[in-house]
Amino acid sequence: MTGSGVVLLLAISSAAVGCALLTWTLMPLLARYALARPNARSSHKTPTPQGAGIAVIAATLAVTAIAFASSAPALLELLPLFAAAIAIGIVGAVDDIRPISVLPRFALQALCVGVVVVCLPADQQIVPALPLWLERTALGIAGLWFVNLVNFMDGLDWMTVAEGVPVTLTLAVFGLFGAVSPSPMLLAAAxxxxxxxxxxxxxxxxxxxxxxDVGSLPIGLLLGWCLLQLALQGHVAAAFLLPLYYLADSTLTLLRRMLQRERFWLAHRSHFYQRATDNGFSVREVVRLVCLTNLALAVLAGASIALESIAADGVLIAMGGALVAALLMRFAHRKA
Incomplete structure (x- = not known):
């Protein structure tokens, strides 16, 4: 095993152990101050503590910072991202305990995403033909949407695990082959x-x-940044394929609610994965199917990087779209 492979394994195992220990330590406090009580839009039946995202983000940032402790330039590059992740996590923590109204919440989220986008190196672009300001504006909007869609999709036990683990570990593997730089590789592994x-x-x-929200919002920010780094390396199709299920479920649900003139900014239970549980699928079945779909999308993303062909990218994206569409349609109908 190469040195980079050993470092990745150490990052993964250290973050796993650190997060587990911190979660276990925090649980009595969370049960006292951050109890999520069931309501009409919930998927759980009994009051359950929320806020374990504190442990996930703390372990992720700590392990990444330690990995780059001997490299001041790399650590300085990550500081704006770390600061934004902590800030957006604080917004989520406050919202978990005492809900914040829509406009202030989105404004604070936009500020955090904007800091990350503004701090990108000026010589890095996905589409060099575009004016830099236009691409950065588009990235800010996309980043804000990605942060929120990860939050929207965190509505079942293990759902964020089923999405986040395949995507992050795939990004870490891509880093071993030079598709992403060490910073996103190690951050994704952690x-x-x-x-x-x-x-x-x-x-x-x-x-x-x-x-x-203290976990799902910064997870969305960190994951979105890692995918952006993959796209900036020229692997746009791979960066699109990896989170395609989340993108499709959230975006189609949003569009459907807007067309039906619903108050789309309010919490609801109309995502495809939520409808699946109403249609006879167990939670374990839903997250298993989502995880398997994400693994298949990871293979397609890897093929895109290996083939380095615009024509192949088109075929692979079509294959990924068909795969995701089949899963969404399966979720939307009663289980046979």
């Missing part, structure tokens, strides 16, 4: 490890704790 450490506490049917 985030994937932290989610693995969180998973035993969030088992479907016996979940002891939830991530909360």
């Amino acid at each position: 985030l994937g490890g932290a989610l693995i450490g969180f998973a035993p506490f969030n088992r479907p049917g016996s979940a002891k704790v939830f991530l909360g």
Whole structure:
């Protein structure tokens, strides 16, 4: 095994152990101050502590910072991202305990995403033909949407694990082959490890704790940044394929609610994965199918990087779209 492979394994295992220990330590405090009570839009039946995202983010940032402790330039490059992740996590923590109204919440989230986008190197672009200001504006809007869609999709036990672990560990593997630089590679490995450490506490049917907005929002920010780094390396199709299920479920649900003139900014239970549980699928079945779909999308993303062909990218994206569409249609109908 190469030195980079050993470092990745250490990052994954350290983050997993650190997150598990911190989650276990925090649970009595979360049960006292951050209890999520069931309502008409909930998927859980009993009051459950939320806020384990504190442990996930703390483990992720700590392990990443330690990995780059001997490289001041790399650590300085990550500081704006770390600061934004902590700030958006604080916004989520406040919202978990005492809900914030829509406009201030989105404004604060936009500020955090904007800091990350503004701090990108000026010589890095996905589409060099575009004016830099236009691409950065588009990235800010996309980043804000990605942060929120990860939050929207965190509505079942293990759902964020089923999405986050395949995507982050795939990004880490891509880093071993030079598709992403060491910073996103190690950050993705640490985030994937932290989610693995969180998973035993969030088992479907016996979940002891939830991530909360304090976890899902910064997870979306960190994951979005890693995918952006993949796109900036020229692997746009791969960066699009990896989170395609989340993108499709959230975006189609939003569009459907807007067309039906619903108050789309309010919490609801109309995502495809939520409709699946109403249609006879167990939570374990839903997250298993989502995880398997994400693994298949990871293979397609890897093929895109290996083939380095615009024509192949088109075919692979079409294949990924068909795969995701089949899953969404399956979720939208009663289980046979």
